Amino acid sequence: MTSIKDVAKLAGVSVATVSRVLNNKGYVGVSTREKIEKLIEELNYKPNEVARSLFKKQSNTIGLIVPDIMNSFFPELARAVEDTAATLGFNVILCNSDENSEKEQTYLDVLQQKYVNGIIVSSNTITAEQIQKLNIPVVSIDREISKGLPTIVVENKKGAITATQFLKNKGCTRIAHIRGSDGVVNAEERYEGYKEVVGHDEWFEESYIVNGNYDMRTSIAATLELLKRHPEIDGIFAANDLMAIGAIKAAYQLDIKIPEQLSIVGFDGITLSAATTPELTTIVQPIYEMGEIATTMLVNLMEKKKIEKTYYKLDVELVEREST
DSSP, X not given: OOOHHHHHHHHTSOHHHHHHHHHTOSOOXXXXXXXXXXXXXXXXXXXXXXXXXXXXXXXXXXXXXXXXXXXXXXXXXXXXXXXXXXXXXXXXXXXXXXXXXXXXHHHHXXXXXXXXXXXXXXXXXXXXXXXXXXXXXXXXXXXXXXXXXXXXXXXXXXXXXHHHHHHHHTTOSSEEEEEOOTTOHHHHHHHHHHHHHHTTSTTOOGGGEEEOTTOHHHHHHHHHHHHHHOTTOOEEEESSHHHXXXXXXXHXXXXXXXXXXXXXXXXXXXXXXXXXXSOOEEEEOOHHHHHHHHHHHHHHHHTTOOOXXXXXXXXXXXXXXXXX
């Protein structure tokens, strides 16, 4: 493998001169620069990025920490982050935390050791204190970590209200809710939106709410239990699309027809929601836009550019399909 020393020796210059050409910093004569650039191309020389990172204390790389890569929302978000980062000249290191605080801290340590320039994080357990200790720009996405930290979220409560009211308008009289993981901010907001619509109805009681933990398998089991306990349920609002798909599978196992006997609405608008049978009615988040905004904001922070807006709450919309 060709080294910078090899290039310097063949060009008859110092390693420092080759370095100046590579980094486009400092004066190098035109003829010498052209000679070095030609040799770099002929030798197919690639700079040692690890060594450059150690020297510069930065790596043109950003970290992305997500809680569950198996949840289709996060790969779609990661795609947007990676696309935008590549356009802006940065690489992305993807970390899957499993919403485990120890694992998240390990990733924060590793990313610092790799001299990442900044981090985008979706977490419900990372604290403001942990963020402050990093001494690099951090942007929170999908979940708010602390006031003042650059953040991109959506209108979770408004979307939940829209979904639940839509089911009411469709004629549903007993609407259940499959909620997300305990303690997760967006799960709480979607639960609050559901309760705002049906919480004062005569029939309502907490037994119409089950926890699907933002997971399809958990949702299947929870929905089977829910529909056996309350066979009168004719509408379900699930706090994400994966759980809504789990609810569809549970209804199928119980031979309940959708939407004739049971209408289901999800939340997220992942690509998979249009691939189910029946296709899923859902509250669509602007997933790609979220990733674009977060990455652009982070890069601007890293480059110390002026940021006029550091908090975004993006709107959502209901897309009606075959499950209602």
